Amino acid sequence: MPDFTPHQKKIVDRYYENKGDIMLTKLSELVSELYLAETDKKRDKLWERVALAMKNLKIRPDIADKIMERRDAKELAQHLNDWLAKH
Numbered sequence: 001m002p003d004f005t006p007h008q009k010k011i012v013d014r015y016y017e018n019k020g021d022i023m024l025t026k027l028s029e030l031v032s033e034l035y036l037a038e039t040d041k042k043r044d045k046l047w048e049r050v051a052l053a054m055k056n057l058k059i060r061p062d063i064a065d066k067i068m069e070r071r072d073a074k075e076l077a078q079h080l081n082d083w084l085a086k087h
Contacts (some may be wrong), residue, residue, distance in 0.1 A: 020057065024087060027053045027080055034073040047071055057083070 004012065015022070030050050037043045047068065054064040067076055 012079075021058045022049060023053050024080070024084055025041065027057070029078075031073055031077045031080060034076070043071075059083075 005008070023032075027050065030046055030053065031065055034043060034046050037046055051064065063079065067079060
């Protein structure tokens with residue numbers, strides 16, 4: 001890994017300090033995109049990204065599995081509201 005300047009190190013550190021917030025924001029954007037997706041192919045790709053985001057957020061596997069099994073954007077949005085309230 002290359003050497004970072006002190007400024008770059010601070011940027012990287014702040015990213016990791018705020019990674020949870022960043023992932024929640026990405027997940028909320030994915031919910032919006034799911035509602036607007038017009039094809040099954042697009043929805044499938046979005047659900048793959050949702051699964052990755054939930055993994056990065058360390059969502060309990062039983063909850064994540066249930067969400068992924070049902071693939072219901074409304075249910076995901078409800079869980080997201082709960083996660084945002086806790087964060």
